[in-house]
Amino acid sequence: MTATEMVRAENVHKSFGHLEVLRGIDLAVATGQVCCVIGPSGSGKSTFLRCINHLEKVSAGRIWVDGELVGYRERAGKLHELREREVAEQRSRVGMVFQRFNLFPHKTAVENVAEAPVCVQHEPRSAARARAAELLDRVGLADKLSTYPGQLSGGQQQRVAIARALAMKPKVMLFDEPTSALDPELVGEVLDVMKDLARDGMTMIVVTHEIGFAREVGDLLVFMDEGVIVESGEPRDVIANPQHNRTKAFLAKVL
């Protein structure tokens, strides 16, 4: 793989029991690129995203992040599972934002953001809090530092979640339908933060239903259905001129 590739997936398969969710995914995302993944529910988009930081173990195939094989070490042609600590270290370099935010409800916004730097990277507490405050300022929540997640709106919670992921200085950010659980009028504020990130050159893989966002910000659009990538390419081309019937049918429904 080339040096500018941040994420590379080769022939990734994943099954849960007899159910084959991913059936051979190949994908390469270059450093600084924004890759948007669309597709009907149950097409395996989220599962694929979760494979990238080893929240799910792939059944077959390989994934590399920044040139490093995810979850395994290849030695003398044999795969060895990584130890828990090594997996955790790999994950700390991949940020993830969830559909349901998953903020820590017993911690304030600034504690949510500072938690992992203190706990995982052993940053001094005061320094971590200062950096957390900066990050919250960056996502427009400078006045919500000591607010508990339960007192924040969905959009504010998701912005805290983004700041929390950024606090680990990840090389790539994964977004799993970040706006799907939000009230329509709150979607914009989260997308704005994501656009900002993309402008700053963050490598991003975004599973989304926001076709507008994909068209405006995406460098690469991937349409998935039934565990395979049906079509991919420049977002404008794919959206304006889909080649496959399944893509056409899906886009006709969501546009």
Next chain:
Amino acid sequence: MTAEKVAERVRPEPIRAVPVRHPGRWVAVAVLAVLVAMFAHLLATNDAFKWSFMVDNMFRPPVVEGVRGTLVMTVAAMIFGVVFGVVVAIMRLSTNPILKSIAWVYTWFFRAIPRLVLLAAFGNLGILWSRLELGVPFDTEIGKLFGIADVQLRFWGISTRDLLVGFVVGLLGLGLSEAAYMAEIVRAGIQSVDPGQAEASAALGMNRGQILRRIVLPQAMRVIIPPTGNETIAMLKDTSLLIYVPVTAELFFRLDGIGKRTFLPFPMYVAATLWYLFLTSILLVGQFYLERYFSRGYGQGQRATMRLRGLRAEQGGLRPDPGGAP
């Protein structure tokens, strides 16, 4: 516009309806009032209570020492039970089938045995061994295997008569039994935490120990604390069972002793009732504050609503209701 229109309409006569009568309630109140009066009369007039004798005896130094013993045992047995219970709960939730089944057998065994029976049996534990020793397990058997008689690889030992004194046996019995119940409570608490929490923490690069300690357990506490408070109160009461071990530095043992010696057991049982009432009430207050601490970030619905109202007012939207109507 519409608001003005509504204001223009004539307000109708307020409703003055005859409320529904509840004759049954009044009958129940009357019956209960008579019963309460009878009970008060009993307390005041029946000589068997021997109130002055009771008051004279319930604060004597041996009894107060017994109260201290009861509190120390309650705290010690609960600490033992909680710590060991957390370990058993984590074993129970492990993916390792052997750890899982051992934890299951443990909780099954200790939850199946009445504490009274357990404590009576533990009181006679000394019959199994005269000495307890640390060393290589099965040392004599291993020696026999190699044809050497009497191999002893032990470096420290203690006579069970010194070790298994009342307090230790009582603590062991109550603590082991409590751990089984606490394990179930902790397990329920851990399972009540949204799996997304552990997932988000894992995605941030935290390891399993960190996730459990810093994210999952603190949230599980909200579910764990109320039943643990109940367990503590139950434990305080169950220390009275220690009379079967026996443990002598304990409230009920002391009061029972005075009752038997003076041939006036009943007033002393009343004294025990009052003592346990008093001690339990103190624990209830403690439980209230603990629950409030561990529900931070949750029980703030009220405050959030108030903030929201303020916000709306700032934006010139809906006026906050000055009456604070629900």
